[in-house]
Amino acid sequence: MVEWEMDEYRKQKTQYFQFQRILQHLYLFQDTCNVYVVTKGNAAVLIDFGSGAILEHLSEIGVEDVYALLHTHHHRDQCQGDFRAVERGIPIFVPFFERRHFSQAELYWATKQLWDMYNVRNTYSTLIKSIPVQGFLEDFKKWEWEDIEFFILPTPGHTLGSLSIFGVIDGKQVVFSGDLLYSPGKVPTLYDLQYNYSETDGLEATILSIENVMRRNPQLLCPSHGAPMKEASRALHMTKENLTKYYSFRNNGLLPVNEQDVTQITPHLLAAEYACSHFYAILSDDSHALLVDYGSPNFALFSPVNIHFEQGETVRFVEHSIHRMMEKYNIKKIDAVIPTHYHDDHVNGIPYLQSEFGVECWVYAKLRDILENPYGEQIGCVMPFPIRVERTLAEGEVLKWRGYEFAVRHTPGHTEYAVSLFSRIDGKSVGFTGDNIFIKLHRTPSVIYRNHLESTAHRKAFQIFLEYKPEIICGGHEVQYNVTPEVYEKLWERAMQLTKHFEELLPDEVNYGLDPLWFQLYPYQSSAEPGDRLSLEIRIKNFYPHESSAHVSFILPQTWSCEPEKIVLHVDAHAQSTYHIQIRIPNDFKFILPRVALAADVVFNDWYLGQVAEAVVIQKSSVFPFST
């Protein structure tokens, strides 16, 4: 049966292709999913699309012009007829986190892993053919049409990139919730709520998302399957309850993350120990708070993408904890958040804090560039969005905040771009140490080579921990109480041992075997079009106690050129050097694939390294599946 014959077949089924008027300016059209029509005069915005049969029927409700089509998620039942919208020139807007499932469908199918399946996420319902999209629906942002401001709330659950669209229609707060729930107490499927093998991750995501929808008090809930619900709060509540019971049953009585409370370590110090990376709140007596780190709600909701990336997906932040914590501890204002290091699990909630609560981001100087320019370096766990920085903190500075003092100290090891804060809170000495100390997990020292690692980095950090010996360690993934000085002595010894291992295992100057980025091109990712000139930097570290030289030439896509063509660099002993170059892309160059690589061929002193470093150039105009 071809598609139009299928329409003929379905026409005989009376429940399909009928309009149901929900509000004066809101209609439901039943297709493979509910298609919602928001009208203004003879114009309309559609939410989800099904087979697209609605286009043949819109005149029945007086709609002549479709301004746009918005999607709640990427499953085929929502969008299999989108090509018909494209034929009519209707602009399509899709969830930012699922854009590739719309615009790069063939690539999804060409690269989808089919064997050894531990990723059981339902991205299988992806379109079989790409459709061009006009734009994205971005989390926590507004999408405006006429006098309606649609608000986009991330509501992962049914899919990881699912969203709910809020808007006031005929005086009512309406939410188009996709497949978040089906009817009071029920979800459309359970199999969609499992991402990783045997896990309850999608279930927990749904519970959290339902709570986040509830908080915004919708008066009418419009699901993709099932009937619209006028008693929205009751429907959400019932579904949350049923899901929570099931979640708890599956996890031996454990409650989902939205039911968990922060720990009050001391009267003025709170820790979210359930969170993927712990975040901390320091409370002032005048009801203000200062946060240290703020990322994903817990590991289950951080890891689905982290473990099973598909097509260059990135971590997505979901609203959690802040409202509950502010209410319980009577916090009126969060003044600022200070990240201990740049890793995505510690910082991915910061843009949300900034936009929703006006929180400032205060950053240790060494972290600033990587937060503001995430495309710059190819190092571990970078979040793909720039973070706005309101204040820079210097090494050794004593930060004063509402009667507290925090010593700001550079503590490399886990990564070069890390800071620890030392303070006295409620009479206790406290250290916020990021990811340098993992006592419970026996993972100290933490070693990740691609975070910039030097042989004595951990020693530097543990020297500082020895200096302060905090009684309470507020670590990135654990809290330690009553820490004795002996613990720090032992950690210091382990840091010394680590350097010895490095020296035993690596030839010559050990740092060349530890830091893969001692020679790098910056920025690692650039975007450009034919005809552009690119500015790149060569960044080179000389670990030797004598001056070194490097001869560098570039290996480029054919017809590209580099100025200067051959480069000779001198770097002082124990120093870093930067050299600027320009790459020219000719006007007639054609990007066959939307990303190309270039490499630097290097002779360092007498050592012919070959093409030791590379960078990538992404075509600006492409919606490239592996870039943001």
Ligand SMILES: [Zn+2]
């Ligand atoms: Zn679906």
Ligand SMILES: [Zn+2]
């Ligand atoms: Zn971490």
Ligand SMILES: [Zn+2]
């Ligand atoms: Zn980390």
